[in-house]
Amino acid sequence: MDTKNLGFEAINLGHGSGGIMTRDLLDKIIFKTFDNVYLNQKHDGAIVKFDGEIAISTDSFVISPIFFKGGNIGELAVNGTVNDVAMCGAIPKFLSLAFIVEEGLKIDEFIEIVRAIKAAADQSGVKIITGDTKVVERGKGDKIFINTTGFGEVHPKANISTKNIKVGDKIIVNGYIAQHGMAIMSEREGLKFESTIESDTTNVNYLTKELLDEFGAHIHLFRDPTRGGLASVLSEIATDINQGISIHENKLPLEKQVAAACEILGLDPLYVANEGVFLCIVDAAVADDVLNLMKKDEKGKNSVCIGEVTADHPNKVVMHSMIGGKRVVSPLIGEQLPRIC
Amino acid sequence: MDTKNLGFEAINLGHGSGGIMTRDLLDKIIFKTFDNVYLNQKHDGAIVKFDGEIAISTDSFVISPIFFKGGNIGELAVNGTVNDVAMCGAIPKFLSLAFIVEEGLKIDEFIEIVRAIKAAADQSGVKIITGDTKVVERGKGDKIFINTTGFGEVHPKANISTKNIKVGDKIIVNGYIAQHGMAIMSEREGLKFESTIESDTTNVNYLTKELLDEFGAHIHLFRDPTRGGLASVLSEIATDINQGISIHENKLPLEKQVAAACEILGLDPLYVANEGVFLCIVDAAVADDVLNLMKKDEKGKNSVCIGEVTADHPNKVVMHSMIGGKRVVSPLIGEQLPRIC
Numbered sequence: 001m002d003t004k005n006l007g008f009e010a011i012n013l014g015h016g017s018g019g020i021m022t023r024d025l026l027d028k029i030i031f032k033t034f035d036n037v038y039l040n041q042k043h044d045g046a047i048v049k050f051d052g053e054i055a056i057s058t059d060s061f062v063i064s065p066i067f068f069k070g071g072n073i074g075e076l077a078v079n080g081t082v083n084d085v086a087m088c089g090a091i092p093k094f095l096s097l098a099f100i101v102e103e104g105l106k107i108d109e110f111i112e113i114v115r116a117i118k119a120a121a122d123q124s125g126v127k128i129i130t131g132d133t134k135v136v137e138r139g140k141g142d143k144i145f146i147n148t149t150g151f152g153e154v155h156p157k158a159n160i161s162t163k164n165i166k167v168g169d170k171i172i173v174n175g176y177i178a179q180h181g182m183a184i185m186s187e188r189e190g191l192k193f194e195s196t197i198e199s200d201t202t203n204v205n206y207l208t209k210e211l212l213d214e215f216g217a218h219i220h221l222f223r224d225p226t227r228g229g230l231a232s233v234l235s236e237i238a239t240d241i242n243q244g245i246s247i248h249e250n251k252l253p254l255e256k257q258v259a260a261a262c263e264i265l266g267l268d269p270l271y272v273a274n275e276g277v278f279l280c281i282v283d284a285a286v287a288d289d290v291l292n293l294m295k296k297d298e299k300g301k302n303s304v305c306i307g308e309v310t311a312d313h314p315n316k317v318v319m320h321s322m323i324g325g326k327r328v329v330s331p332l333i334g335e336q337l338p339r340i341c
Numbered sequence: 342m343d344t345k346n347l348g349f350e351a352i353n354l355g356h357g358s359g360g361i362m363t364r365d366l367l368d369k370i371i372f373k374t375f376d377n378v379y380l381n382q383k384h385d386g387a388i389v390k391f392d393g394e395i396a397i398s399t400d401s402f403v404i405s406p407i408f409f410k411g412g413n414i415g416e417l418a419v420n421g422t423v424n425d426v427a428m429c430g431a432i433p434k435f436l437s438l439a440f441i442v443e444e445g446l447k448i449d450e451f452i453e454i455v456r457a458i459k460a461a462a463d464q465s466g467v468k469i470i471t472g473d474t475k476v477v478e479r480g481k482g483d484k485i486f487i488n489t490t491g492f493g494e495v496h497p498k499a500n501i502s503t504k505n506i507k508v509g510d511k512i513i514v515n516g517y518i519a520q521h522g523m524a525i526m527s528e529r530e531g532l533k534f535e536s537t538i539e540s541d542t543t544n545v546n547y548l549t550k551e552l553l554d555e556f557g558a559h560i561h562l563f564r565d566p567t568r569g570g571l572a573s574v575l576s577e578i579a580t581d582i583n584q585g586i587s588i589h590e591n592k593l594p595l596e597k598q599v600a601a602a603c604e605i606l607g608l609d610p611l612y613v614a615n616e617g618v619f620l621c622i623v624d625a626a627v628a629d630d631v632l633n634l635m636k637k638d639e640k641g642k643n644s645v646c647i648g649e650v651t652a653d654h655p656n657k658v659v660m661h662s663m664i665g666g667k668r669v670v671s672p673l674i675g676e677q678l679p680r681i682c
Binding site: 012013014016017018019020021022023042043044045046047048049050051052053054055056057058059060061062064084085087088090094096097098099100129130131132134135136137139140141142145147149150151154223224226227228232236240271273331332333334335336338339 | 353354355357358359360361362363364383384385386387388389390391392393394395396397398399400401402403405425426428429431435437438439440441470471472473475476477478480481482483486488490491492495564565567568569573577581612614672673674675676677679680
C-alpha cells in the first residue's frame, strides 16, 4: 500500500461520517487488507454458516501505549479475543473488528495496526468478516481503541466448565508469566533493563485444540490470566468451585529480568497481566501426558505444573513459598496497571 | 437496584482492573440486570447453539450527548445493532456488549444506560450473552462508548442482496427521516423549537421479519440510512447496482418541525442520520402489498414509496423536486454531524 497516494495523512472526523471519506478509507485500507468473501459483501453485517455450538467472546482494547515491545494494539486485539474463544474450548473462526479512532491518528500508524491485525488473524486462522469505524474529536479518545468479537466452533470433545474441576486436579501453565504487564510498565516508566522485556501476546488456539483432540473431557478448564494476573483468576476459580487451590512458588515460570523489573517497581508478578499465557486444569491421571504434549509445542515449551486443587482451605488460593512458608493469595482489588489491554 | 448501597458513586479505574472491583460492578449491576443462562456462565465467552446461516454485525456507539430527547446511548447501541442484523434479512437473537467508560462517569448515569439496554434488548427479543468493561482515565475517553455485536438467524425466505435489485423496483421508506440527527443537533446547539424533536431510535426487526414471512425473495434489499442519511445510502446502492435511482421530493416523509430545524441549521435532511428508519427495495409487483402491510405496523405506519430504480442516469440518484425540477443527489463527502451514533 502506497501511503503517499492515499490523499490523507491522518484520520479525521470525515472518516467516521458514513459518507465518501469513510468508503474511501475502507476501500483503500480495510477491504484491501482483509479481502475475503464475507467482508466483501460490504453490507452492514456478514453472513456465515454455522452448525452446532458457537463460542462468542467480546473485548475492547484500550492499551496505552498502542505500540510496545513485542507488539501493538492490533495484534493484541486479535490474539486476545482468539484466546478467549479458545478458552471456551472452541476453534476460533471469525472476528468482527470495530475501531474508535481519535481524530489526528497518523495514517501510517493506523496502517501498521491494520497490518498487524491481518498478520495475527492469518496466524490464528480467523477471518475478519465485518467491522465499524468511528472517529471522535481530539481529546475525546486516546489514539485508537479496538473492539473485536470472536466466534468459534466448540470442539466436539470439549467439556470446559469449573463444574468439572475436582480435588486432585492439576494446574498447568503454558509459559512465563507477567511478561505482558511488565513490558507495558517498562515502556510507560521508561525503564531500561539490560535486556528488554517483550509482551507475550500470541495466539494459543492451535495448542488448546491439540489438547482437546487428545484429552477431551479430561481438560476441565482453560483460562487466560490477563487483567488481574494469575492471582485473580485462581482466586475466582477457587471461589467458583468452593475448593482450595495450592500453588508452589518454586514452580512459577518467571523470567529473571521480569522478576527483577517487578521487584524494582514493587509489583507482585502474580497480579501482573499476561496475554499469551493460559492455565489448564486437568484430571491428575492425564497431567503428565498433558504436560508432555504442551512442551512439544512452541506455545507451550515452558509449560509447568504449578499446583493442584485441594479440599484444604476452600475458596482460598495458598502459595507455598520456596523456604517452606505459606501465604494466602488474594485477588486483585482495585487497579494495578490501568489500560494494560 | 439501590444505588446508595453499591459502595461507589462513580466508575473509577479499579472497575476496569479485572479484579474484585470489576467483579463487584458486574455482580451488582450487569449480571443482576441481564440475568440469563448464557451470561450466567460468567466465562470469558458464552456458548450458544445455532444451525444454519448467521448474520453478524458490529457497531461502536460514541454519540454525544449520551442522553438525548427520545433515548440514550444504551438503547441506541441495542437498536442500532439489532436493526443492522435485521437489514441482513435475519432475526436478531444475541448481542455482546462492551463498555469503554471514562473514569468519573456517575454510577446513576451508568445504571440508567444499563437499564435502557435491558429494556431495548427485551423489546427486540435479544439476549445479552457476553461482555467486557474497560475504564480509561479522565480526558482519554468521553463518558461512555459502547460496542455491541449482534447475531441473528437468517430468515429462511430471505434473499437480500443488491444483486437482486432490478430496474422498476420500488423504494419504500418506513417513516419520517432526519429525526435522530436533528434531535442530537438541537441538543448540541441548545435550540428550542416549539415542539421538541425526538430521536427515532427503535427496533424494526419484527416488521422486517413480517415482510420476509410474507414476501420472501420479493424483498430485494433492506438498508438503514444511519450516518450519512438517505442520500449516502441511495448513492452507494446506485453505484453498487450500476443503475439509476429516482426519488420524489413530494413523497419524502419529513415532519414540519424537522424540516424547519434543518432549514435553520442549513442542513439537507437527505444527509441527516436516522436510527429507526429503513428502506426496502422490492419487486414492483408486490410494492402496494408491501406498503399496505408496513402501514399496519406501528413501526411502519408512515411508510411511503419514495422512488424507483431506473435505467436512466446509471450510478446516480436523481431527485425530482416539487416544482418539476431535477437534481443529482451526491453522497455525503466529509463530516456533517460528528458522533451522531
